[in-house]
Amino acid sequence: MSDDFKRQLQDYADGKLTGNDKEQFELELEKMEAYQAYLGELMGNDEDRHPLVDGSAYKASTPIKEASLLRRSKWRARIQTALTAIGILITFTLISAILTGLFYGLGKRSSIYQDVVSSAIALTRPNLTVSGGSNSNAYFTMDYKGNMKKKIGDSEVSVGDFQLKFVLGWPMGEQTTWHSERNNSNTSLFLLSGSDAASNNQDWATLEKLPEGTVTEAFVSLDKRYTTDELLQKFNGKNMTPVWFAAYTGQERKLGVAELVMNPVGFPAYPLWHAEDMQVTSRSEEKRGWFGKTVMESSISPGIQTYGDGSVRDKNFLDTLHLLQKYATITNRLAPWLPLEPTITYLEANGVKLYGVVVTGPTKELLKLKEEQWVSSIRVGEVRLWNWNNR
Template structure:
């Protein structure tokens, strides 16, 4: 492009080009886009020097060709800016989405590794289910763990009671973990009575009968149809060893399901408000299980799968009191090792003082939960060692003799 032509363009932009030359130049600019681009550059320089690019010619003295060039330049500039904005938005969105996906993958890997290392998930499940079993009479739960993203894990399970010959669902339980931290467990009862319907009376020091009046409870039991089974909370007039109590139940057509243990001053009040005890079926832990011979099967050149069976130790139906007591103490020691976690499921549990008392005085029982046919439970009214009875859950006949 010659210097002469550039000079014409400069004069054209300033509006000093003669009419004939201006028309010829405008005709040329419409044909040659290169000239138009150069003019835009010239106009941009003019804007930088005097700040009048967008406000040029307020009186309308600009030529039609120059106005057209300016209009095209403005449209092109807006189009470029708009395209740039959308491109930036798209890039930002893709970047954020990719970062989120990467974070989810990393958090899932960390979550799985954390809860599987050292069998943390199984240990947490064992501690929580054990805490519920020893603090809530005749209540058991079998928890399943579910690792979530963002370092979380949920323990969930059904809350079950033994009523007659069957386990009956009373509600649901859920506890959420964030790595090693746990939120309080949530009990969702189908009936609010199950949250604390149990009442036990500790034996009086002089061996007298409990001051609690249970006449209404016996009348309630007496009015139930014969073809029903029920749950009964029993308080005793004196303390039993586990073997002694099992011998008493051996001659009854009833099933003991939970035993309340004397754990020291907290249970020596007339009414036991925070019972601590153990279920009739011992709470076996992983190291209690008897494992069969391990069998290994190759699944590839460098991989194999090992399998084995496991069974719990055998327990006499109405005996092995020492084994049951030892299992109870072992369970409390497990809870003591994970005391903060145990308190999330059983806030009022006093593990240190209870364990010290039990290890010093041995396991002695002040109450129990029994279940069976209503007609059999009514016979307990004539049993001398039962000082108080409270009716729990009732179901239609499901008893197996």
């Protein structure tokens, strides 16, 4: 074995050989392993059976030891290469986790995305809200997970689980798990034309059959379009609560002669306050280490009248639509049927007019709506046992 070969062997064992030099040397090792294996077969393990070489006994153990040394060196190099790769992966993961946290934390991007998600669901899925939180991971990904709820009676009832994954700020698909198939009924809930639909509507009969001691969610279609203030006044003094309003946008997809609305758009009775709407009441900062600090802030939302402030609610509705327009990639993922630009244009030009409302309350109180002229028809939603405080 030459000194140059020994040096290369030592460099290979130490992981110093790279590129073409490493490939060429590994080819030489493979050749030597094949030669030595064949030589070992010819010579066997008994040194007395072999001829003398240069006047001395040729020891069969010599090539075997060299082969063992070569194999150990080769495996040592492989393990070192694998450990290096693992180290690089771990380092990259740690760095990407730090950069991911900075990416989603910069400019409160994570909080804004949460606001957009909850707003898109609240405006396009009647009487449905989602509340949850986000968690940034490595590789510039973030997971938003939340619980979907409905207002039925005086309780917020969990109806499903929601998850949305972000990659570099792009939503990659919604995953919704409903607790019941009935919860996933967000189409054909309202009628645009009223006429004699009330007398033929089978859901009135359903309300009559439901027992006392229950509360119901109902989707009420109106006989015409009302302003927000006009509709709110209809509920003043009634033992029920409006929870979601269906707004006419001029973009409705209609089905049938009765004009069933597919995928209605509207807003919750209680406004969707955003960060710019909140009034800061107190703020304090506490230093953490050399460069860090903890900021503690408390704020309150604007007050609103139970059966009034229609202009405030309408403005909040339009502000929320503008927020969804600004983050259209998220909105299009959650509500691909919502044409944002023409919807906003129509509402700004014609004002907010309502053709439907989701109400909840005691079942027998909702049945009284059949006698109201402004009620066109009704569709029964979720029903629960009594959880109501009389108004």
